[in-house]
Amino acid sequence: xxxxxxxxxxxxxxxxxxxxxxxxxxxxxxxxxxxxxxxxxxxxxxxxxxxxxxxxxxxxxxxxxxxxxxxxxxxxxxxxxxxxxxxxxxxxxxxxxxxxxxxxxxxxxxxxxxxxxxxxxxxxxxxxxxxxxxxxxxxxxxxxxxxxxxxxxxxxxxxxxxxxxxxxxxxxxxxxxxxxxxxxxxxxxxxxxxxxxxxxxxxxxxxxxxxxxxxxxxxxxxxxxxxxxxxxxxxxxxxxxxxxxxxxxxxxxxxxxxxxxxxxxxxxxxxxxxxxxxxxxxxxxxxxxxxxxxx
Numbered sequence: 001x002x003x004x005x006x007x008x009x010x011x012x013x014x015x016x017x018x019x020x021x022x023x024x025x026x027x028x029x030x031x032x033x034x035x036x037x038x039x040x041x042x043x044x045x046x047x048x049x050x051x052x053x054x055x056x057x058x059x060x061x062x063x064x065x066x067x068x069x070x071x072x073x074x075x076x077x078x079x080x081x082x083x084x085x086x087x088x089x090x091x092x093x094x095x096x097x098x099x100x101x102x103x104x105x106x107x108x109x110x111x112x113x114x115x116x117x118x119x120x121x122x123x124x125x126x127x128x129x130x131x132x133x134x135x136x137x138x139x140x141x142x143x144x145x146x147x148x149x150x151x152x153x154x155x156x157x158x159x160x161x162x163x164x165x166x167x168x169x170x171x172x173x174x175x176x177x178x179x180x181x182x183x184x185x186x187x188x189x190x191x192x193x194x195x196x197x198x199x200x201x202x203x204x205x206x207x208x209x210x211x212x213x214x215x216x217x218x219x220x221x222x223x224x225x226x227x228x229x230x231x232x233x234x235x236x237x238x239x240x241x242x243x244x245x246x247x248x249x250x251x252x253x254x255x256x257x258x259x260x261x262x263x264x265x266x267x268x269x270x271x272x273x274x275x276x277x278x279x280x281x282x283x284x285x286x287x288x289x290x291x292x293x294x295x
């Protein structure tokens with residue numbers, strides 16, 4: 001499969017009028033004993049099966065070519081895969097905070113390690129990533145110069161096809177980051193792969209639209225939550241106010257009852273002068289206090 005892709009790539013490059021000086025370093029396959037020794041040295045890590053099949057065919061890859069622009073040759077294209085001797089297991093630093101969707105930035109744990117695939121990459125690091133001490137590789141990732149990891153492919157075979165499709169143009173890995181290609185790299189892509197660049201720009205617009213929609217939904221959810229919290233607080237305040245009013249009403253009722261009880265417990269007042277007695281008759285002279293004229 002790798003040989004078929006490489007043959008098609010070389011034929012395409014040599015037929016393009018903008019391409020010159022195509023250089024392909026032919027390498028023999030890596031012995032199986034060397035692969036076994038590598039896995040024993042880095043146990044329990046195992047190389048992906050498709051990567052081992054590639055190494056058995058050719059111990060690494062090195063294809064370079066120039067682009068002719070206004071009569072001047074520029075060394076632009078490079079498709080490289082490290083040989084097994086350079087495939088050392090190294091720590092994979094944890095990603096720094098950066099833009100982009102979480103599913104586009106695979107998280108690397110403290111125990112994650114990686115095997116570098118392309119030492120010629122000038123815009124970051126391309127590596128096979130082993131997550132959290134796993135024996136089997138999880139994906140092929142790209143770490144940009146800011147330290148942020150981005151997922152390029154699930155397998156080495158997928159990564160190899162991506163590299164061939166993008167013709168090894170400068171900094172093509174940046175197309176899989178939220179930032180995208182820089183203007184200089186985009187000009188080379190526009191010259192050799194305009195249709196691929198158009199597709200990638202369309203996908204970039206779709207990703208940005210999806211991120212805006214996601215941010216809008218998150219903002220609406222936050223506003224709805226704040227409204228619910230405000231409504232709950234208002235309801236709690238109303239219940240507290242009603243409870244206070246009920247308590248005040250109960251206290252007033254008790255106070256009126258106590259006042260009525262005190263009034264009913266007092267001794268009866270003496271009848272006023274000139275009023276009738278209990279039997280309805282006026283008091284007699286014997287019962288009246290004697291005045292000066294009665295003497």
